[in-house]
Amino acid sequence: MTDQQLHNLVVRISAEQFHKPFRHKAFFNPRLRTTGGRYMLGSHNIEINRKYFEQLGEQELIGIIKHELCHYHLHLEGKGYKHRDKDFRELMKQVGAPRFCSMLPEEKKKSSQQRILIYQCSKCQMEYHRKRSINTARYVCGKCRGKLVKVKEMLIE
Incomplete structure (x- = not known):
């Protein structure tokens, strides 16, 4: 789907679902990552x-467009356009827009895996298993005060 086809789809959804014109631009932004x-x-x-169109299809894309059009039309009308506003929640319910978009398959895969970092003391060889990385210049071994060295990083499902 091209940017022009996306724009035409947004114009059509705005006219059919909201009964209002969409007078601005709609396009794909390759820099969007988490939304x-x-x-x-x-x-x-x-x-x-x-990515949402490519991996989850046109129905997911239409849901995202409806959600963003709720923000668009309410903002232009001077009503509550934020997620917590009553006007926004009512309009979303009216047009059948989702509150959140679905998780991408590649993100589900990442979230099911857990990263474990293993640090080892250079003096006593004590091992430390951590989920988050630590600053080895600042922290030392709790047993002998030796220098910590990152040994390896593992992914556990």
């Missing part, structure tokens, strides 16, 4: 994450 789309308050444009 399906976003409405820009300053320019009134809508940016969409292409």
